[in-house]
Amino acid sequence: MSVEELNPSEIKKDFPIFGNAVNGKRLVYLDSAATSQKPKQVVDAIVNYYYSFNANIHRGIYKISEQATEEYERSKEKVARFVNAENGKNIIYVRNTTEALNTVALTFGEHNIAKGDHILISDMEHHSNIVPWQLLAKRKSAILDFVPLKDNAFIDIPSYEKLLENNPKIVSLTHVSNVLGTINEIKKLTSMAKKAGSTVVVDGAQSVPHMPVDISDMGCDFFAFSSHKMLGPSGVGVLYGKKELLETTEPLFGGGDMISSVRRSGSEWNEIPWKFEAGTPNIEGAIGLGAAINYLEGIGMQKIRNHEKSLTGYAMEAISRIPGVETYGPAPGMESERGGVISFGLNGVHPHDVSQIFDSEGIAIRAGHHCAMPLVTEVLRKGAVSRMSFYIYNDENDVDAAIAAIKKVKSIFHIS
Ligand code: 7TS
Numbered sequence: 172m173s174v175e176e177l178n179p180s181e182i183k184k185d186f187p188i189f190g191n192a193v194n195g196k197r198l199v200y201l202d203s204a205a206t207s208q209k210p211k212q213v214v215d216a217i218v219n220y221y222y223s224f225n226a227n228i229h230r231g232i233y234k235i236s237e238q239a240t241e242e243y244e245r246s247k248e249k250v251a252r253f254v255n256a257e258n259g260k261n262i263i264y265v266r267n268t269t270e271a272l273n274t275v276a277l278t279f280g281e282h283n284i285a286k287g288d289h290i291l292i293s294d295m296e297h298h299s300n301i302v303p304w305q306l307l308a309k310r311k312s313a314i315l316d317f318v319p320l321k322d323n324a325f326i327d328i329p330s331y332e333k334l335l336e337n338n339p340k341i342v343s344l345t346h347v348s349n350v351l352g353t354i355n356e357i358k359k360l361t362s363m364a365k366k367a368g369s370t371v372v373v374d375g376a377q378s379v380p381h382m383p384v385d386i387s388d389m390g391c392d393f394f395a396f397s398s399h400k401m402l403g404p405s406g407v408g409v410l411y412g413k414k415e416l417l418e419t420t421e422p423l424f425g426g427g428d429m430i431s432s433v434r435r436s437g438s439e440w441n442e443i444p445w446k447f448e449a450g451t452p453n454i455e456g457a458i459g460l461g462a463a464i465n466y467l468e469g470i471g472m473q474k475i476r477n478h479e480k481s482l483t484g485y486a487m488e489a490i491s492r493i494p495g496v497e498t499y500g501p502a503p504g505m506e507s508e509r510g511g512v513i514s515f516g517l518n519g520v521h522p523h524d525v526s527q528i529f530d531s532e533g534i535a536i537r538a539g540h541h542c543a544m545p546l547v548t549e550v551l552r553k554g555a556v557s558r559m560s561f562y563i564y565n566d567e568n569d570v571d572a573a574i575a576a577i578k579k580v581k582s583i584f585h586i587s
Pocket of ligand 1: 204205206267268269270297299300345347348349374376377397537541542
């Protein structure tokens with residue numbers, strides 16, 4: 172192994188959960204696209220906050236409150252640096268990607284979408300990047316368009332160009348698909364939409380945890396992701412917005428901390444980003460996310476990407492040699508265009524049965540529509556699919572275990 176490669180067995184030692192047996196077997200966790208495991212450094216940072224400086228932020232003129240405030244704000248600066256946003260003022264903490272995307276729809280969308288306007292998304296979106304726009308379109312009598320996919324894996328560029336001729340007010344696309352694994356050419360797609368005059372929203376839930384992401388280079392207006400998929404705690408997510416958009420957009424929630432003054436006759440808003448953070452935020456979540464970023468940076472995002480790419484290549488190659496198994500998304504050999512997510516189907520076996528047999532071997536995978544029903548049921552035309560997804564703690568032994576489990580499914584169901 173070269174020094175440039177990360178070492179999953181060393182990394183695993185930082186994750187106490189891998190010390191436990193599941194169904195009497197070692198835990199093989201292949202569901203990081205749903206949520207990642209947490210290293211002790213992240214849990215320790217949260218415990219340390221509660222044990223050492225638990226206090227509310229932005230209000231107490233005393234030592235531990237100042238420390239909590241400092242750590243909370245430092246976490247935002249870290250996030251900004253991590254994704255190359257302008258600075259922490261562009262970073263709003265919400266609960267998760269879903270809340271981030273809904274916030275854009277309910278604030279910017281609410282004030283900028285009118286009857287007959289177009290909103291453009293794609294056929295590979297997660298429900299959290301579909302339903303908020305459906306709700307908005309319904310409220311405003313606007314039109315929601317879906318750009319179709321080429322080869323059931325990539326955004327079809329000629330169709331995208333055609334749909335941009337409607338000059339959609341909002342274009343909202345995923346960076347990486349949670350089902351297909353496709354890594355979209357998001358910089359190019361963003362620039363095409365900007366030329367059509369659109370405000371561009373990017374769902375980075377499946378990209379930020381797994382590869383270097385540069386929001387400034389991408390040029391999007393809003394960007395969303397979740398802490399819990401990148402080693403951090405659940406209950407905290409990130410909404411990035413361009414300064415001028417955040418400054419000119421009305422807040423969603425009113426309450427403490429989001430105001431600069433309140434009178435009987437009305438209120439004035441706090442500066443960004445606090446204008447969008449009403450009430451006591453998830454302080455432990457912010458601190459935990461900061462620790463997660465430290466951990467990821469300690470390894471290096473390019474190294475993480477390289478590791479997942481090579482593991483995905485190894486898995487795709489092994490799966491393609493098993494008769495009766497199909498994979499969805501970019502074909503084997505196209506790992507440069509695919510993240511560490513492999514959805515697959517076994518002829519005639521329900522994915523829930525597949526998942527149960529994997530579970531009996533201590534292997535966690537996900538089965539279902541993966542909150543992307545239009546993609547799974549209308550594009551792939553499946554009721555459900557099975558999915559394995561990789562992260563820094565997975566290695567070829569985990570893939571070998573998954574391959575053996577696929578063979579076990581085949582033998583139980585008498586598939587040749
Ligand atoms: N966008 C994408 C592309 C996702 O994969 C997910 C979660 C979300 C948005 C929503 O994230 P949340 O943190 O708000 O829940 N995806 C998955 C998944 O694939 N399996 O479980 C959750």
